[in-house]
Amino acid sequence: MNKILILPVLMLLLGTPAIQAQDSSPKKIGLAIGGSASTNGLGFSVIAALNRSIAVRVGYESLTQSFAEPFVYGIEDIDFNITPNIKVGGITANVDFYLLKGLYLTGGVVQTNFDLGVNLIPKDPMKIGEIEYQPEDIGELNVKILPERRLSPYAGLGFGRTISRDKKLALNFELGAYHMGSYVIDMTGTGLLQGNSDNASVKRINEVLSDFSWSGIYPVAKLGLSFRIF
Amino acid sequence: MKKLFLVVMTISFVVLTSRCTFTEDIEKLTNLATDSLSLVLGTPVFDTGLQLAIKNAKTNDYIEDAVVTVTVSGKDAAIVYNNLGIKSSAYKTKLGLIHLILDPTKIDSAAMLTTPKEFDLQISAPGYTSVTQRVQFERKRTRILTVNLVKLNDAPEGVVVASAPSFASSSASGSTTSTAVLPLNGGEQQLSLAPGVVLRDASGAAVTGTVTANVVYYDPTANNAASIFPGGLTARVNLGGGTRDELSLEPIGMFNIKFTAGGKSVKTFSNGGLTLKTEIPVGAINPSTNQPYKVNEKVDMWSREEGSGEWTFEKEATVKNVNGKLILEESVTHLSDHMYLRHKTPCTFRIRASFSGKVSEYNRKSNAFSIGEGVDIFYVYKDGKEKLFDRYAFRVNDDGTISSNFITEPITLDANIAKIKIVPSTYHHKKLIFSQTLFDVPTDCSNFGVNITVTEDVAPNPNLDINFNLQVSSGPLTVKPNLEIKYRKTGSGNEYSSAFLTVGSGKMSIALNTDYDVAITLGANQGKAKMKIEADGTDRYKVTFSGLSLVDILSQDEQSSSAPIVIQAQKQPDGSINVSYKVEVDADVLNQLM
Structure with a gap:
């Protein structure tokens, strides 16, 4: 974790006099507001250009998707209504370092809202013994995939500019990833399914997941547009 | 310079984030696939039912020397099931214990106040007299009913x-x-x-x-x-x-x-x-x-x-x-x-029992179920014998303060009842002391109230607290049952104490180096065993279950095991021990639980 955080910090530190010295434009400092569409959802950001090669971005992105019509899935002889819920995005803080006029490296942190959930409810009444129970009497099961840590380092490579050097508008496309430690599965239940809140198999799966070095990496593809205020 | 910087940064990124664990991860993924996610199911909790204890009128012990048959008839017989939710033309027991429940989807608290649920039990056993008993429910609760049968070749006085x-x-x-x-x-x-x-x-x-x-x-x-x-x-x-x-x-x-x-x-x-x-x-x-x-x-x-x-x-x-x-x-x-x-006209009255006092705080994490301390109400007859009338509970706050009351079902007085006895139930979380336990019966048949101050016996508990966990698994399905385990010292002839398992977990209090009878009734299946806990060093215990038998009382299919089950348990910081038992069964056995 610490090693991974070094990268954006290193980039921040490297964006110092030697690089600034290359910049000969009179218009160095600037401020822009922007919007974006990405695998983290729609968002907005405030971008500050410190000089021609370094900009700082703070923004918020969010994508929430729930499904009105649940999927129906049969387990044994029982049909379950399965409703997925997707929530990604979060607050981002990045430093962009321009290698070329239209190519930049970016790094920073994301306070992620990442939350993938599935809700399972029996579709029809169920018989236990000879007594028929309504779905609400049986209970429901909620399975979530959550990040091990909410505050995650982010790194990416971008094309275009997050803040224009000389004009009002700028367009950028960015590919990157943030690393959330590992994925953690969380399962809770109610009614007859409440025992899943302490499901030993979930604990074992989480132990295995925590050992995967690639687990918890979330890829990001982002298209951004900004308007330079000054 | 720019190119050099780019190369350095790329190499740094790769080195810092990669641990080259790909082959290990593949192996772990394989293990994960075989040790896949299992689903945990509970069994239904029935809030209204009847714990029927059938005893020998002479010995006052549970009838175990004959199969007791209970048939149900009457107005609401259609909503009566065994505690697996299965209806039978005749419920049977070889332990003198039957747990019947009322269909939870067919009872309504408000309606029961005006139209009680009512049914009749016909209780018989070979070699014993038969009894017919009417049972009424005015509200949702589990009732205790003790029925005495006379053994024909060993009749009691009278x-x-x-x-x-x-x-x-x-x-x-x-x-x-x-x-x-x-x-x-x-x-x-x-x-x-x-x-x-x-x-x-x-x-x-x-x-x-x-x-x-x-x-x-x-x-x-x-x-x-x-x-x-x-x-x-x-x-x-x-x-x-x-x-x-x-x-x-x-x-x-x-x-x-x-x-x-x-x-x-x-x-x-x-x-x-x-x-x-x-x-x-x-x-x-x-x-x-x-x-x-x-x-x-x-x-x-x-x-x-x-x-x-x-x-x-x-x-x-x-x-x-x-x-x-x-x-x-x-x-x-x-x-x-x-x-x-x-x-x-019968002399019928109710008792409003009010409880106050303070006991030590509860550790809710150690109790999976809500905190209600059990209260047993007994008839005390003129000959000194006692009969359990019913079991209630009063509420204790998390901080140990008590301000709670309940009103009993109607108690019908007959000429042979001398006193009413109200005592802490054998099922309890703490060892409680009531300020008064014996009460005169009202001569005018009027309702009366009793105020009981509750204190706690803080003397070290000579018994060992057992945190019991039970799981029954078949493949990816695990059942953590809600059920009652009854236990008592072997040969004591006492009422059974109860450990209520909620989602597979519950507590019981056991004396060391002492044999206990343990009984479980799940529908037509009745299990029985002896349990003994012995110290094994200073902080370890050996829990032995022996003489295990499981009877399907309807088919008379009996399985027994002479090999004891021994569980090693570690003493916990609070002095209790955790006893976990996971049973792997065939799918059809699991289906009987659900």
Whole structure:
């Protein structure tokens, strides 16, 4: 974790006099507001250009998707209504370092809202013994995939500019990833399914997941547009 | 410079984030696939039901030497199931314990207040007398009901059992050939059949051959009359004309009579009947006059309806003086339970029990269930014997403060009850002390309140607290049941204590190095074992379950294991031990739980 955080910090530190010295434009400092569409959802950001090669971005992105019509899935002889819920995005803080006029490296942190959930409810009444129970009497099961840590380092490579050097508008496309430690599965239940809140198999799966070095990496593809205020 | 920087950054990124664990991860993924996600299911929690304890009236212990059969009939019999939610024409037990539940989807708290759920139990066992008992629920709760059966070859005081293999003989037409007399209790009671009385079975066919008489007589003057009288001395009776009432019975004598001949049971008589004679006990008081019985006074004769078990008025008998003794003598034309009695409006009252006090704080994490301390209410009879009336609970706050109360179901007083005893239940989280436990019964039958201050016995608990976890698994499915484990010291003859497992977890308090009987009833499956916990070093314990047996009481399929199950358990920081037991079973066994 610490090693991974070094990268954006290193980039921040490297964006110092030697690089600034290359910049000969009179218009160095600037401020822009922007919007974006990405695998983290729609968002907005405030971008500050410190000089021609370094900009700082703070923004918020969010994508929430729930499904009105649940999927129906049969387990044994029982049909379950399965409703997925997707929530990604979060607050981002990045430093962009321009290698070329239209190519930049970016790094920073994301306070992620990442939350993938599935809700399972029996579709029809169920018989236990000879007594028929309504779905609400049986209970429901909620399975979530959550990040091990909410505050995650982010790194990416971008094309275009997050803040224009000389004009009002700028367009950028960015590919990157943030690393959330590992994925953690969380399962809770109610009614007859409440025992899943302490499901030993979930604990074992989480132990295995925590050992995967690639687990918890979330890829990001982002298209951004900004308007330079000054 | 720019290119160099780019190369350095790329290499740094790769080195810092990659640990080259790909092959290990593949292996772990393989393991994960085989150790995949399992689903945990609980079993339904039934908030309304009946814990039925069937005991030997003489020994006061659970009947385990015969299979007890319980059939359910009456208004709401259709919503009664066993505790797996399965209906049966006859529920059976070899442990003297049956747990019946009411369909939780068919009961409504508000409706029950005005229209109680009601059904009748017919309880029988080979070699024992039978009992019919009506059960009512005015609200959602689990009731405790203890029913005493009389063992015919080992009857308690107050019960006379007589068997006459050649009581009478009947011709091909079913007509008795001579006078038949069967004296009981030194002649204080007597059955007689005149010649020419025709014996018939339930279908009306003649019963012919040598008639065997089996008669049980219940003595109303016995100190234990209330506990030995089948169904007790308070009953809902049929007064005729569609009128029914709950009455307090003051019997003069009760006969249970069975005649058999040629493989048939006699049900009715024609051309006369069976004469039942009994002496009125000296000093017996007529509740109508509140004076001793006198000649020419009337006494009712009642009989019990088969099926419903309801007492029905038949006729009036007249008190006669024969040789200086007051007697009642009447004939009956059908065979059942017959009783001479007077009755009066029952003395019925409720107790409002208020609890206050302070005990130590509760560690809610150690209790999977809500904190309610159990309270047992007993009848205390004049002969000193006790009978559990019911079990309630009062609420204790997390900080240990108590300010709670409950109101009992109606308690019906009979002449043999001397006191009411209110004590901490054998099922409890803490060892509690009540400021008062014995209470006088109200002479005017009015409701009364009791204020009980609760304190805690803080002396070190000599017992070991066991955190019990039970799981039953089949493949990816695990059932963590909600059930009751009953346990008591072997040979103690005590009431069972209960450990209620909620989602597979519960607590019990056990003395070290002591044998315990453990019993579980799950539908038609009844499990029994002995449990013993021994120290194994300073902080380890050995928990041994032996003599395990599991009976499917309906199919009589019995599985037993002579090999004990031994579980090693570590002492926890709070002094308790965790005992976990996971059973792997076939899918069809699991299906029985669900």
